[in-house]
Structure formats: C-alpha cells, structure tokens
Amino acid sequence: MTVSISHVHVLVDDPDAALAFYRDTLGLTVRNEVSQGGFRWITLATASQPEIQIVLSQPHAGRSQEDGDALAALLAKGELRPLQFSSDNLDETFEKVAGSPGADVVQEPVSQPWGARDAAVRDPAGNMVRIEQS
Template sequence: MTVSIASLHILVDDPDAALAFYQDTLGFTKLFEAENGGYRWITLGVPSQPEIQIVLEQPHGGRSQENGDALAALLAKGELQMIQLKTDDLDETFEKIAAAPGAEVLQEPTDQPWGQRDAAFRDPAGNLVRIAQR
C-alpha cells in the first residue's frame, strides 16, 4: 500500500489577492477554479511536483456560518497552521516576495542552527509561510 499527498488547502479571505501572490509571485500554475454559493476554490500546481496540488479556499466555502466565522477569525489573527515551501534560489524568491503586494516579511533569509537556510513571511491572507533553500 502506498499513500501520498494529493492536495493541501490554504484558507484565504481574498481569492484574487491569493491567486496573484501564489501564481505571479511564487510561480504556481492555476489548474482549476470552481465557484459555489458565492465562494471560490482555486487549485494550483507546480510543474516540478505535478502530483501535489494546493487549493486556495475561503473560510465560509462549504461550511456552516458558525464554522466559517471561527476559521475567518483564526485567519485574521494569523493563527492557522504554517505553510512550508522550498525553492532553488532563496534570495531571488525572497526579493520577489518582499516586493509583492500584501506580503509581510517576518524574517529575511537566515542560516538556521538546524542547518537550513530559510525566510518567513505572511501571505496576503496573513498565513505564516516559511520558505527554505532546497
């Protein structure tokens, strides 16, 4: 039996801002978009890992008002789970992120004590993202 990762979901409050960031800044490719009840799901991929998809979704999409409100509140506080990415060129990627509308730099590229070189930022929705040198 083999189990693998198919998709990761990232909550966003503004799908257009999130799409611009993940597509235009980080280079992900838009694969599919769906809308239901006024909420959107945008599926992204990356050519180097076609088997893994990222889905940008809104807190209230497919959820009760109460649960959507709870997730939206956590998103607004930046309290959701961290997203970890890798890049071939951390310095170049960091420069793109630092110049991107809505991104907030938290840590410039730094050599970590555990041997990894990484940077940290918040995406336009406030999600904590760490990106490491591959």
C-alpha cells in the same frame, strides 16, 4: 499499498489577492477554479511537483456560518498552520516575494541552528509562508 499527498488546503479571505501571490509571485500554475454559492476554490501546483496541489478557499466555503466565523477569526489572527516551500535560490525567491503586494516580511533569509537556511513572509491573507533553500 502506496499513500501520497495529493492536496493541501489553504484558507484565504481574498481569492484574487491570494491568486496573485501564489500564481504571479511564487509561480504556481492554476489547475482548476470553481465558483459555487458565492465562493471560489482555486487549485494550484508547482511545475516540479504537479501531483501535489494547493487549494485556496474561503473560510465560509462549504461550512456552517459558525465554523466559517471561527476559521475566519483564526485566519485574521494569523493562527493557521504555515505553508513550507523550498527554492533552489532562496535570495531570488525572497526578493520577489518580499516585493509583492500584500506580502508581509516576517524573517529575511537566515541560516537556522538546525541547518536550514530559510525566510518567512505572510501571504495577503496572513498565512505564514516559510521558504527554505533546497
């Protein structure tokens, strides 16, 4: 039996701003986009790992009002789990990400005590995005 990761869901409050960040800044490719009931789901993937897709969706999409409100509150506080990417050129990637609209620099590139060299930003929705040198 083989099990692998296929999709990772990321909550965003503004699909257009998130799309600009993940597609235009990080270079992910849009694989699918669905609108339903006033909400959008946008599926993206990297060229190097097209089998692992990131799904951008809004907190209230497909959820009760109460659950959507709870997730929206966590998103607004920046309390959702981070996304972690790797790059073959951290400095170049960081410069592009740090200069993108809506991105908030949390940590410039630094060598960590555990051996990784990484940086951190918040996407336009406030999600933590960490990028590590591969």
